[in-house]
Amino acid sequence: MARSDARHRLARERAREALLQAAIEVFSERGVAGSSIAEITQRAGNAQGLVNYHFGGKDQLVAAVIDRWFETVLGFAQVDGTPDEALAAVIDGALTATAYALPLQRAVLAMQQQPATHRLFAESEARHEDAAKAAEDAVRELFRARGAADPALEEIMLRSTLEGIFVKFAVFGATYPLEDARRWMHQRYGLPEPTTPIAPPVRLHDGERRPRATGILDSGA
Structure with a gap:
């Protein structure tokens, strides 16, 4: 059970980091106003709802x-x-x-x-x-x-x-x-x-x- 929890925690950390790196790239290219959550999550390869889950908005x-x-x-x-x-x-x-x-x-x-x-x-x-x-x-x-x-x-x-x-x-x-x-x-x-x-x-x-x-x-x- 502990091993499964550790795997889930690692997966969450990887998903969060992927979103953060994708946001850095998209904000750098388009600015914050010109960037959408959909574009960021698409680049990160994650579901759009994960931004709210990991960051809140x-x-x-x-x-x-x-x-x-x-x-x-x-x-x-x-x-x-x-x-x-x-x-x-x-x-x-x-x-x-x-x-x-x-x-x-x-x-x-x-x-x-x-x-x-x-x-x-x-x-x-x-x-x-x-x-x-x-x-x-x-x-x-x-x-x-x-x-x-x-x-x-x-x-x-x-x-x-x-x-x-x-x-x-x-x-x-x-x-x-x-x-x-x-x-x-x-x-x-x-x-x-x-x-x-x-x-x-x-x-x-x-x-x-x-x-x-x-x-x-x-x-x-």
Whole structure:
């Protein structure tokens, strides 16, 4: 009986995760307003009623996507090593997520700005307030250990730079020199040059760098 319960629990967890991943993809492609529960459940391969069962409705599904984003980005600051090693890991973790979790980042970026979903973002932010403060404080301590005159401002500007890189990558795609930007950041903070590429690999750009949204026309995306 216990084994059967465990199988049912695992099946429920898989169904919920499939719906969450499908929602991330659809919200990224169409925005929240342009997305339907029917499309999300079809992509997940689940019955439409399972959204209400697992989440309670569309707003709660949106909130779950935002929660997943917070859980992802707040993990960047939880690193070990010397201050320089830890700062490099924060930068590389954020840029790896930019390359790897683009649909999630793109979906939540829109949610941050749209009036219809901004409140849901703010509510999720409130749920993660303690973790957000802990992550900010961890990065500020890195800058303090490196001798920064204003660790709080350094943390804010680092976060702003990383978020700016994401926005540009979301707009310009493969034409944006993400690996080059990573190496620039290492140089900006006096960190060793990376010896391995971020994962998934993003090539260094040869020749003149000119990010263009028209890259999507060539990729067929």
